[in-house]
Amino acid sequence: MKQKNSLKSIVYQETLDGIIRGEYKANQIINEQELVEKFGFSKAPIREALLSLCNEGVLHNIPRYGYEVVRLTSEDAAFILRYRFHLEGGFLKDCYQRISEEQLDELAQLDDLCNETSDDLWVHWEHNTHFHLKLLSCAGNEYACQELQRSMDILKRAYAQVYWNRWNNLYNPMDMRYHKQILSCIRQKNISEALHYLELDLKDFGCM
Template sequence: MNTNNTSLKNQIYTSILNDIILGNYPPEQVINEKGLMERFNVSRAPIREALIELCNEKILYSIPYYGYKITPLTDEDVANTKSYRCVLECGFMTENWRKFTPEALDKLETLHTSILSSKEESDAITHWNSNITFHLAFFEIYGNQYAYQHLRSAMSLQTRAYAQTRWSEWHSRLFHDVPAFHGPILEAIRNNDMDTALRLLRADIISI
């Protein structure tokens, strides 16, 4: 196997995926090999390999003799993802409550303060990415990489769905109040109030 070609394919795959996640492809836009070849200034082979991988992962689907489109995600997909996240995140909080040491909480509060300090200057995408960063940092305390990757995948799907179904809002200040629950959640944990922390965590997940 040509390792250079494989590396190039991976770079193109990552670039296209990032554009999809950030909503840089408008809904219904057709992605074609010729346009990507011109954009990346490469031959057809690595482009096609990257597109095939994205199709295998159900991120894109192929329209013969026409091009590729992003696999549509709906508000139902978002609702199902939120439901899954509630079970995953609240379940792990319950099972790992003792892992919220003062040191762990200090790190989370530092991150939360950093997010708040940039709140007024950020657009919706930046706010949402900050929300992802906080939830993943929160979940990292539990030390379960398998579950961590599943949460990351769920939030990535949620990102793609928002980028598709709320195109104009996604490029505005839609998620202006994303961190609203984070501070109270941390305060409830400091007070050893699991019931309140779980209620706020669930409300945080569902609110967006």
């Protein structure tokens, strides 16, 4: 059973990574036999991995045909970004007075990573994700953090589909330029300005 779960995890992650890399395009059909040949595994772990991706909204099962890569649009990204503002902003409003200097220092260190030079746009993506997850975690609500991670995972697929060519050639991590202002406002206990810069931060995120 442990080996079967391990094989399932490999197929799951490789297929998801293939969607992010653009190996599998939106609306493309993936079938089990194709993956059996690719990985050399039996059908059972491959089917389980594909069904897991269906349950997460990554694929759509078309009986007797295959698994379609779900298309995400710029409108989908905009809806999720608005949700993120209410999620992150709402919890920040509740907890900003309790955020410690130690937590702010940790956030500043994560922001430094966000601004490091890298040719890999997904390295910037992961640093940015860690910054926002850390900021939200200051509220002490694990469920909220899980929802933010889920939102970031969907956004990652949406941006890979909608903006891949643009990012691949012109990427500049402008979506992280307001982190310092957010932290500065939290230090000053100025929640209205902190929320203002958070909204600008997410708007930048949606315009890349």
